[in-house]
Amino acid sequence: MTAITTDALSASMENYLETIFLLVRDYTVARSKDIADRLKVKRSSVTGALQTLKERGLVNYEPYGYVTLTETGTAVASKVLRRHEALRDFFVNVLSIDPTEADEAACRMEHGISKNIVNRLLDFAEFVETCPRAGAKWIHGFGYHCQDHAQDADACERCITLCLRDVAQDKTKGMETNMAIPLSELKPGEKGQIEGMAGGGAVKRRIRDMGVTSGSLVEVVRVAPMGDPLDVKVKGYHLSLRREEAADIQVRKVTGH
């Protein structure tokens, strides 16, 4: 009888899950050897870890077999990865840290950061990339934007409205007008600010439930070979959209630094 404990995972176990998640994502299945190589531990350490992760109900594992994540394992690993990426992207995009150093530090720090801080960090990075013309008000704007609940859509919207007005007023400095286009037209690596979502309920609701509103930044991470499922990142969450669904989301392209 496996007594699935509900205790918090150790940093080490989180790293195993994260690594398995990435291997499964790229190769559909994780092999012990590859986990060992990535984590720079010996194969026997991996066996041990897999046994305890199995006991906890987080991995599907049979001696000598391939490894995958259970449903809860996937959920946990995604959270770890979100923390990792929130930190790494902040370090790279905002602090201009070298990607390798950023990645390594992120993977050490991801185990100690709290939920609130991840969310704020993501909001802040978004604000920074999104709101370059807020002028003297910009840091006030962010403070307001955060106060009480980061989830408060009204506060976000008010703030973004101000920013957009400032951007509009900026024509004098020769900024071209930026037309809204469907999300499906962005190429991998490009980011857009959500303008509105036409069409159906399901995706719209899924996205809304993550705290995404007009003004949120979306990044197209990658597009599958046939151009169909788009891997998209919003508020640090990865989600997979069908091209058709993405076409219903209007965005204004945000050009990086």
Place this chain on the structure above:
Amino acid sequence: MTAITTDALSASMENYLETIFLLVRDYTVARSKDIADRLKVKRSSVTGALQTLKERGLVNYEPYGYVTLTETGTAVASKVLRRHEALRDFFVNVLSIDPTEADEAACRMEHGISKNIVNRLLDFAEFVETCPRAGAKWIHGFGYHCQDHAQDADACERCITLCLRDVAQDKTKGMETNMAIPLSELKPGEKGQIEGMAGGGAVKRRIRDMGVTSGSLVEVVRVAPMGDPLDVKVKGYHLSLRREEAADIQVRKVTGH
């Protein structure tokens, strides 16, 4: 024979050092019981830690005696504390996180952050508080400001010059002119932007060596009872200035949010 290893300290040992540093700072001496209470461990665990820290040459400790830090112990503890405060202050001042939560997360994350990232984080927080009118250029400005070496004083100065010009142009919005005053006139908690340093070599050099230039933010952390040594923070470093020395440093007061 104490074989003082040079290996990196574990997170746990860093926490002990940090705690001892703070106790010594407040009470001149640290007692085992208080270390145990602050770190939420049993007294016997503290004894064990003190023994290994002593072997490493980081604490002055004799059984049943009070604990202080050696010179190297103090140096190491200061670095840990700087990382802690860089994170905590960023969380509180920039991300608007609740101070308690910020402090706890900072103490978990401080062990994994790298030197470069601490410095960038401090610069960024400073930039954010200092440069509210950089307009569309502000994030570019920070990128530029950081590129190659954060130490590049020219880049900093160029960037700050631009910001100051923008601030000056802002009179239309009713910003009062902000006279430069001596650092010694700031009250605890107040911050100023360094305008210039008159007078003698010693302090000036000490401060310059830390990468502090015109435009850097200085915070008066606290003033000793008699008003004399001021505990001042620049670039995340704490330093103690005599009132006389502080009087030679001209600053423009920066008003918080």
Place this chain on the structure above:
DNA sequence: CCCATAAGTTAGACGAAACTAACTTTTGGA
């Protein structure tokens, strides 16, 4: 189809960091 090699497992050890229980030393209030 065989077996050399790669991949995976087991057993046993180790160090770090905590704990409990039992002890010794210190200390301050009656």
Place this chain on the structure above:
DNA sequence: TCCAAAAGTTAGTTTCGTCTAACTTATGGG
């Protein structure tokens, strides 16, 4: 001054995560 309680230490245990060494299993090129 004395001694009970507080503070500190010691010894022995536990858990975790890693390692090495020796083994078992899987596999693919000849």
